[in-house]
Amino acid sequence: MKVAVLGAGAWGTALAGHLAARHDTMLWARDRALIESLSNTHENTRYLTGVALPQALRFEANFDAALKHAAAAAALCVVATPVAGLRDLCRAMQQAGIVPAHILCLCKGFEADTQQLPNQIVSAELPAHRSNGTLSGPSFAHEVGNGLPVALTVASASAELGARTVAAFHHGAMRIYTGDDVTGVEVGGAVKNVLAIATGISDGLGLGLNARAALITRGLAEMSRLGVTLGGRAETFTGLTGLGDLILTATGDLSRNRSVGMQLASGRTLDEILAALGHVAEGVRCARAVLGLAQSHAIEMPITHAVCRVLFDRVAPRDAVHALLSRDAKAE
Secondary structure (H helix, E strand, C coil), X not given: CEEEEECCCHHHHXXXXXXXXXXXXXXECCCHXXXXXXXXXXXXXXXXXXXXXXXXXXXXXXXXXXXXXXXXCCEEEEECCCHHHHHHHHHHHXXXXXXXXXXXXCCCCCCCCCCCCHHHHHHHHCCCCCCEEEEECCCCHHHHHCCCCEEEEEEECCHHHHHHHHHHHCCCCEEEEEECCHHHHHHHHHHHHHHHHHHHHHHHCCCCHHHHHHHHHHHHHHHHHHHHHCCCCHHHHHCHHHHHHXXXXXXXXXXXXXXXXXXXXXXXXXXXXXXXXXXXCHHHHHHHHHHHHHHHCCCCCHHHHHHHHHHHCCCCHHHHHHHHHCCCCCCC
């Protein structure tokens, strides 16, 4: 199978390396210097240091060439850009006149301005496109890049896209499960990042394992309430793309969003943290959108609200925690 991965960040690079073990895989990035470095070293020293990429993996800076590769008869286009870049990427496909038949999105989050999920962005920009979906689950790029076991879920209304994704990814140490709850999967992937900032704050303040467990559990309740209201199914949030991804992102030391929370707890400003991070922390980008959706649908999401107060209202992390603990008692 021909596969083009659009976006050479950590996750796109790791999955391109996995795909190249079995398929004719091309990794695209608009940064020609990055592509030249990848071609020379077969290592993404900017985003995925220490992971050797297969010699069979090809690298491309020409967008049209990557789209043509993904538009072949038996092909798959994997979009690995951040949510903030997805709309422009879809528009660029239209302008190029090359829209691959099968598009799989890896990005997690809500678009900040529109509060739309990735599948809604693709539908808005490519209205005639029907074979698209999302791949998500508990996964750190470095572990996948190093061949460690991982389980992911592809969600799509298209059975053909689901089957093609399984054929592309389900080998080696990677297991792929299938489903059709695209909204539920994407809400889980978005909200867990915001909740991971909360657990990072808690851990950074030294509040203990009891507090972390409470935040994860009550955070899952927030995620589920929002997801079901937006059209997802309740059972999705107890699966890999809900609870599974939340546990990993909220507790794993490789989590960028958890790291943001821990550094906020140490007294660093958000600007300082993001400037030093070098990667996208989607929880920061989509926190306002999550809270805005909750408020517009009259859904209680107190943990998300507390995170937004720390991120954007300059509320001290300890004061935000105190406000959470001071809430009235209620039935679970």
